Amino acid sequence: MIRINRETDYATAILGIMAEEPEACFSATGLAERRGLPGPVVSKILKQLARGGLLHSQRGAKGGYSLARDADAISIAEVIMAMEGPIALTDCIEGGGDACQFHAHCALSSNWSRINDAIYRALQDVSIKEMSAPLADDHQGLRDMGRHVRESLDVAGGRVMAFRSDHG
Amino acid sequence: MIRINRETDYATAILGIMAEEPEACFSATGLAERRGLPGPVVSKILKQLARGGLLHSQRGAKGGYSLARDADAISIAEVIMAMEGPIALTDCIEGGGDACQFHAHCALSSNWSRINDAIYRALQDVSIKEMSAPLADDHQGLRDMGRHVRESLDVAGGRVMAFRSDHG
DNA sequence: CTTAAATGGGACCAATTTGGTACTGTTTGA
């Protein structure tokens, strides 16, 4: 329902490793092995993160990726933004929020903004350093498990409340 | 990136109307007309909300839907839950969070939970009464616009931050 | 008792999105 897509989840898992050695330079294949994820996927993700300015990349032999900033200066919100991009804008909000002729008079839009703000704040509150993963020894990797954290569940009012971070 | 799907957005818009006359009984087609949404879609949504216990339904001629509770006692979180359902559980969290053998030792899972909690709280903080929509007179309906609130944008650190409530 | 207006519950389909792979180029250290 509130979904963070798979690649973004992978991204946090990868950044979690990198956050443990903030100065080190990691190759895509190396990270892929450590997480048990397919190489091309990790490569794709790292490219995206580099494009987003979260990682610095070094090309050529002995190259790789390293954190562009301090591990606790990179929030989950930023990771998500980097992975999903600014997104093609359409309809109501196209152009920055004023393009919809009804926007100003529209109660719903302001309330959604309020919610979005709250969510954004929550996401900015957690850095990748905090996500840094001391995984159990027998944790072979995300791939075998499927994803790291598929879904987190809360029970609210007797109903199962599922905040998907995947589509199950 | 953090997406609330179309139907759920529609649902809030519909409930916004109903919240204005909490005692009234609304037919699916009537609500569809008032929002300019396709009838079958509204019907589908209302059924779902009724199944979720948010609406009371009355069958037969002169039947329809009415709020099961006070308008300010129904939160957006509940709407979302009703629309998306408990979701098929898989892998890591299947069964309630303990099924994944690594779960207990897994730093990532606990941090995602933290984030999820924060988001959940934000969503429970807004009731459909607050979303109740005094739309501008010339607001013909959501359909012509596309969705009500397609996307809400924040600018964070110079980058465009887009919290999609749709896929653009 | 018949009919019409409603909901209930599906199946169903097209379009989009997502997850993942592959390939071709470029940079760079040894």
Add this chain to the structure above:
DNA sequence: TCAAACAGTACCAAATTGGTCCCATTTAAG
């Protein structure tokens, strides 16, 4: 010169989503 590594992009299959249609059931009204 060569191999390791990133950059970019095209591509494909599977899943999800948005939406329609259909038929059964309930119920008020004529």
